[in-house]
Amino acid sequence: MATAHEPQRVSAAEFIRSFANWRLQAARKPVVVTHHGKDAHVLISLDDYRRLDGEHGTDAASAGKLQDSLAALVEWVRDGAIIIDRQWCILSINPVASDMLERTAAALIGENLAHVLPQLDESLLFQRIIRLIDHRERFSGDVPGILRPRQWLRVDLVPLPVGGAILLRDVSEAMEGVAAGDMRYALATAIDVDGGVGHARLSVRETIDAANETLTAMVGVDAAAIQRVRFSALLALGQRAAFSEALEAVFRGGDPVRILSQVVTREGVALDVALSIAEVRGAYASEGAVVLVTRRLAT
Secondary structure (H helix, E strand, O other): OOOOOOOEEEEHHHHHHOHHHHHHHHOOOOEEEEEOOEEEEEEOOHHHHHHHHOOOOOOHHHHHHHHHHHHHHHOOOOOEEEEEEOOOEEEEEOHHHHHHHOOOHHHHOOOEHHHHOHHHHHOOHHHHHHHHHHHOOOEEEEEEOOOOOOOEEEEEEEEEOOEEEEEEEEOHHHHHHHHHHHHHHHHHHHHHHHOOEEEEEEOOOOEEEEEOHHHHHHHOOOHHHHOOOEHHHHEOHHHHHHHHHHHHHHHHHOOOEEEEEEEEOOOOOEEEEEEEEEEEEOOOOEEEEEEEEEEOOOO
């Protein structure tokens, strides 16, 4: 296609009057049709159009180069990557995706994706891939059970000239973390509803970040009054050293600890309690601890 030269321009009126002439001109180089002085349409030859559109007129060498380029690209993607054509045939697959499917790339290339993953028939992802191929519609979301039960995959669908790319990342651990977080939140809510267990969130310096109503009522103060106060300050003087040692042991070893102690109320009354201490561990370091406070009945 003669794209290196400046295209010819003609007004819409002149183009209509001399269509036969401009059709012949377009066989040599593009003809730009203007409307009110602005470029509006381009007339090009059928061969040039096929090369641009990627239809069957595209030569096999160009198609092969495109496929080779895609194959080289997906090798560098850290997620699992599968390239399919418009008939769902697998054109390329990287080692990460091969490991996920537990089959070699050589055995997968040329196979139909629906045959390789029969679980797609029962998944909403099936319709998403149809829309990817037919309407070039992108998708990104977490999908369960595509490869194996109880496994969650982060799936990204990206349209490509040859068809589409399917990017896969195993996010099962993250989803389990979310579920565990929901369970912990529900447990803390249940403890608060019960009303018999006090609890406090401590920083790594032992200061109180937050406390529930049961604990503040036990001590006889409001939540704001004990924020940033060292938890050991709530205990009887003779019990403070034992608590500090127990907390240090939790931070040092990571194992929870339960000790017997005494909480002193605002009126100076010592209440016998049991303290259960567990570390709050972040991704890289300790973020503090949680202390559960339960009353001990007199024996």
